[in-house]
Amino acid sequence: MIYPAHAIAAYCKMKGYPWETTPGHLNLVYIEGLNEDFTPNNDRFDEWNDLRIIVDHRTDTNAPFLRFFQVATTEPGRKSTFAPAAKKLGGVARLAFRHYAGKWIQGYHQFSKYGTRHPALIQKHPEVVMVHRDFNMDGKRTGDPISPAYGINHHGVMPGVVPKLVGGHSAGCPVGLDWEQHLEFIEITKTDLRYLENPKFAYSSTIIAGDDFLRFRTNIG
Secondary structure, three states: OOOHHHHHHHHHHHOOOOOOOOOOOOEEEEEEOEOOOOOEOOOOOOOOOEEEEEEEEOOOOOOEEEEEEEEEEOOOOHHHHOOHHHHHOOOEEEEOOEEEEEEEEEEEEEEOOOOEEEEEEEEOOOOOEEEEEEOOOOOOOOOOOEEEEOOOOEEOOOOOOOOOOOOOOOOOOOEEOOHHHHHHHHHHHOOOHHHHHOOOOOEEEEEEEHHHHHHHHHHOO
16 A cells, blocks of 8 residues: 555545645645544544644655644534534534635634634635535534635644543634644644745645545555
């Protein structure tokens, strides 16, 4: 079976998603339903069972490699799913599987409940991202309508907090579990050569279904 970075690059190209091969031009990818060793899990509702990944390319061989990965969630937690605010929006947001081009910039995510904020990739105004609205609150995308959404940020949890469940830590945002790793994620994104040339650079990201990715990886050997 080929290395994860090669498989991720090949998968994205197979799907027709844009893929950066220039060293220092980072590819931000989330794979839903995978463990840290890239084996499948049950992808249970309200659990931290997804991966946040950065793939770069080597300057000597141009081969893709994993620059970073951490446990994360690409899905909202149970608390956010059943919140009255989510129902008013037609259901909590759940990112659709696809590539999102140029949607995020460096900034700060605001936790209104705690009155604090922290470094994050925040959604660039007036860009929108496409999400499923979980109106029936079953924790799935199946049959849910797709609509544009705002305020979907790549953020972390809180310093000193390692929550067992996603709960209210995500209402549709892709969120990293470990706080220090989240800060490392942000610092690595700041090394992207395009950001160094232009601090207003807008990052892209891809959300992948883990089961589909593993089928593809197995088929290509």
